[in-house]
Amino acid sequence: MSLQHYRNYKTLYLDFDPATNIFYGDNAQGKTNILEAVYVSGTTKSHRSSKDRDLISFFEEEAHIRTLIEKNGIEHKIDMHLRKNRTKGIAIDGIPIRKASELFGIIHFVFFSPEDLSIIKNGPSERRRFLDMELCQLDKIYLHHLSNYNRVVLQRNRILKEMAFRPDYQDVLDVLDVQMIKYGTQVIVRRRHFIEELSQIMERIHNQLAGGQEQMALEYEADTDETSFAEQLKRNMERDLKQKTTTTGPHRDDLSFVVNGIDIRKYGSQGQQRTAALSLKLSEIELVKKMIHDTPVLLLDDVLSELDSSRQNYLLNSIQNVQTMLTCTGLDELIEHRFSIHKVYRVADGNVSVEN
Secondary structure (H helix, E strand, O other): OEEEEEOOEEEEEOOOOOOEEEEEOOOOOOHHHHHHHHHHHHHOOOOOOOOHHHHEOOOOOEEEEEEEEEEOOEEEEEEEEEEOOOOOEEEEOOEEOOOHHHOOOOOOEEEEOHHHHHOOOOOHHHHHHHHHHHHHHHOHHHHHHHHHHHHHHHHHHHHHHHOOOOHHHHHHHHHHHHHHHHHHHHHHHHHHHHHHHHHHHHHHHHHHHOOOOOOEEEEEEOOOOOOOHHHHHHHOHHHHHHHOOOOOOHHHOEEEEEEOOEEHHHHOOHHHHHHHHHHHHHHHHHHHHHHHOOOOEEEEEOOHHHOOHHHHHHHHHHOOOOOEEEEEOOOHHHHHOOOOOOEEEEEEOOEEEEOO
16 A cells, blocks of 8 residues: 555555554554555545545645455456545546445454544534444445435435425425435345344453453434335425424434343443443454455554453454554563564654564
C-alpha cells in the first residue's frame, strides 16, 4: 500500500506481511492513520470521519491511496483519489468505477477500535452504523436497498418541512411513502436475518469470554416490521407533519444486548459492556468467514490496552490465523502473551520504519 498526502503522511509505502503486522509508538504519531487508510481502501469510508477532506493533509487539495491485494491467487490494484472539493475517484485494476458498491467484495475488513468498546452504551446510531457497515460489505443488494431507503427518507423529510406551505405536496409524499416501504421492508428483513445468525455465534463466544457465567442474547429492536410498516407510517403521518421529520422506519432501529436477562446498554457494568463489545467483534469475524468463505483482514487499533489480561489472551488466541494489523504503544504486552509477531513497524512523528 502507498499513501500520498494522507493525514500526516506526505508519502508512505508499506509491504504488509500476510500474517501479523504490528505498528507501535507513542500516541498521536500516525499509527491509527495507517489502519484508517487500509480500511478506506476497501470500504471508501473512514471509521471516524464522514468527510474526505478530513483525510487529506493540511495545505494539500488531494490525496492518494494505492493498494495491491491478492485474493485466491489473483492480484487486484485499487487506486483511490481523494479530493477536498469533489467526490473521490476510484479505479479497480485501472478501470474507473462509478459506484462504491463495485469495490465491496474484493476484500473484507473488520475494524476494532477503543470506540467500539463503547458501542454497547452509546446511542442507537452507532449500533446501526456497525450493522450497516458490515452488511454493506457482505451484501451488495442490501447496500442498494439501504442507499435508496436513506435517499427517500431525506426527500420525505424535505417535503414534510414544506407541507405547511405547500399542501399540494401530498401526492409527492404518497409516492415517496410507496418507495420508502419498498426499500425499507428489504432492509428490515435482511437486518433481522443477519442479527439472528450473528446472535447464535455471539452467544457461544460471550459465554466463553465470561467463563461460563453469563448468557448473552443479541436482539434486533426493529422500529417496525415488514408486515406493519405501511400501516404504521400512515398512522404516524400527523406526528410526522407536526415534527417535520420521518418518525417511523428502519432508520430508527436498534440492537439490544441482554446478559442474564438484563439489558446491559442501561444497566450493565463497564466490564460487561466491554466483554459484549469484544464478543460482538469476534462474532463478526466468524460470521464473515461463514458467509463469504474467506477470512477478513482484522484491524485492531490500540484495543489491547483497554482489555484485561484474560480478554487480551482470548482476543490474541482468536486471531492467530487472520491477517492482522495491530497498533499499540509498546511490544511488551504482546511478548508477555507470547503472541506470534511477523512484522514490526516503529511509528514516530509520521515516519514508519521496519524493525525486523
